[in-house]
Amino acid sequence: MTIRLHDSRAQALVDFVPLEPGRVSMYVCGPTVQSSPHVGHLRSALVYDLWRRWFTYRGLEVTLVRNVTDIDDKILALAADGPEEWWARAYRVELEFTAGYQALGILAPTYEPRATASVSEMQQIVSRLIERGHAYAAPDGSGDVYFDTASWPTYGALTNQSVDDMAPAADADPRGKRDPRDFALWKGAKADEPASASWSSPWGDGRPGWHIECSAMSRRYLGAAFDIHGGGLDLRFPHHENELAQSTAAGDDFASYWMHNGLVAVEGQKMSKSLGNSIFAADFLAAARPVVVRWFLSAAHYRSTIDYHDGALVEAEAALDRVETFLSRAERRLTGTRFASVGSRVVPDDFAEAMDDDLNVPQALAVLHDAVRAGNSALDDGDLDTAAREWQHVAAMVAVLGVDPLAPEWRGEDEGDAHRALGTIVETLLATRHEARAARDFAQADRVREMLASAGITIEDTPSGSHWSLEQ
Structure with missing residues (x-):
């Protein structure tokens, strides 16, 4: 068993070899909790949830850290225009992200640190960089500290860029910079910012720059060297490039592999606030069953762009319904019968090969659909051996992907109550039909079937009795 992944730094597919046999350490850049989450945030978190699930299925113990950036220029700016304190706004938005993750069945990370809880670790890295000659305090006494990009010869290695081609760093006030491309490690306090957003430091009161936060949190929870660093494609530069430079310049090995997930487009256009086409997570989750949303966001290859269009969730619903219908029918x-148990839930070899190949979910879903077709044909033919095998395979595949439509986590309380109420009515009618057939009153039995069919309910007569399902 060899898992291959696309390493963004190498720009190639490589064999994954963990630093510690049997264990995987992953750091994923989580949200900056400035405003409500959109679909792109859900997609990114889901990608690394799928990786985590697959590593776990393959027998590896996964430690996944996903941070929360709860101090940032935009958080302070947005809070300044409203009635909330910046930290109250950050926490409220963080809860929105958590609700979105939970609705999609994304497993909670092993650790979910907030940036504000690791400020001392950030200061330690900044101090090491100054001591090593890779950072400097602004000479104007502002309290700003910058990374000296000219001092680090491999700066630009992650994105394969020449320093001469880079635009100036726009993450901080340029006061006191030696080079416009130098980026902020520590930002001196400003008079128009709240005192609660400032910490004391050797360089003066202030707060951390964005990039140093992830370097500190990954080191605190995973150590100076870890396996995988992940995040959205939009974070490669400057955020991840700067993380890599400052961590390695401070003497840490940092991440062995870099992963980046694709973004979300709407009707062929990049989703962005400036275009006014952002889709908020809460609205998206309200548009379909959460398991359908998870299916839609999982179905494309994680490195590709997902293009959302009208009808996309309807298509996802139809695809998942075919799986759900087969699982219900097989059950x-x-x-x-002696085939009643789905056994140990082992995925078929073709599915495993697809997932081992850089998490090729589209190919894995093709294997899943083939299994559904084969299982339905076997049920039609009365071939219970084949039907049971495909049932086991399908159950295993949807479990690994986190899209088992029959799993209890996907049935809300209201849905469960409604289904039970409908079931009581249908079962009563089925009993009436059974009595009519036993009395050879086939006209009455047919009337019951036709009445149920008009309500979208299908009846299947089997040796174990009559069973019903909603038409898909």
């Missing part, structure tokens, strides 16, 4: 038909 009904095989219950009470």
Whole structure:
């Protein structure tokens, strides 16, 4: 078993070899909690949830750290225009992100640190960089500290850029910079910023720059060297490039592999606030069953762009319904037989090969759909051996992907109550139909079937009894 992944730094598919056999350490750049999450945030978190699930299925113990950036220029600016304190706004928005993750069945990270809880670790890295000659305090006494990009010869290695081609760093006031491309490690306090957003430091009161936050949190929770650093494609530069430079310049090995997930487009256009086409996570989750949203966001290869269009969730619903119908049908038909158990839930080899190949979910879903078709044909033919095998395979595949439509986490309380109420009515009618058939009153039995069919309910007669399902 060899898992291959696309390493953004190498710009190639490589074999994944963990630093510690049997264990995987992952750091994923989480949200900057300035405003409500959009679909792109959900997609990014879901990508690394899928990686985590697959590593775990392959027998590896995964430690996943996903940070929360709760101090940032935009958080302070947005809070300044409203009634909330900056930290209250950050926490409220963080809860919105958590709700979105939970709705999609994204597993909670092993650790989820907030940036404000690691300021002392950030200061330690800044001090090491100054001591090593890779950072400097602004001479104007402002309290700003910058990374000296000219001092680090491999700056630009992650994105394969020449320093001469880089635009000036726009993450801080340029006061006191030696070079416009130098980026902020520490930002001196300003008179128009709240005192609660400032910490004391050797260079003066202030707060951390954005990039240093992730370097400090990854080191604190995973150590100076870890396996995988992940995040959205939009973070490669400058954020990840700067993380790599400052961590390695401070003497840490940092990440062995870099992963970047693709973004989300709407009707062929990049989703962005400036275009007014951003889709908020809460609205997206309200547009379809959460498991359908998870299916849609999982179905494309993680490195590709997802293009959302009208009807996309309808298509995802139809694809998932075919899986759900087969699982329900197989369960009904095989219950009470020697094939009733789905066994150890082992995925088929073709599915595993696709997932081992840089998490090729589209190819894995093709294997899943083939299994559904084969299982339905086997049920039609009465071939219970084949039907049971495909049932086991399908159950295993949807479990690994986190899209088992019959799993209890996807059934809300209201949905469960409604389904139970409908079930009581239908079962009563089925009992009436059974009595009519036993009395050879086939006209009455047919009337019951036709009445149920008009309500979108399909009846399947099997040796174990009559079973019903909603038409898909």
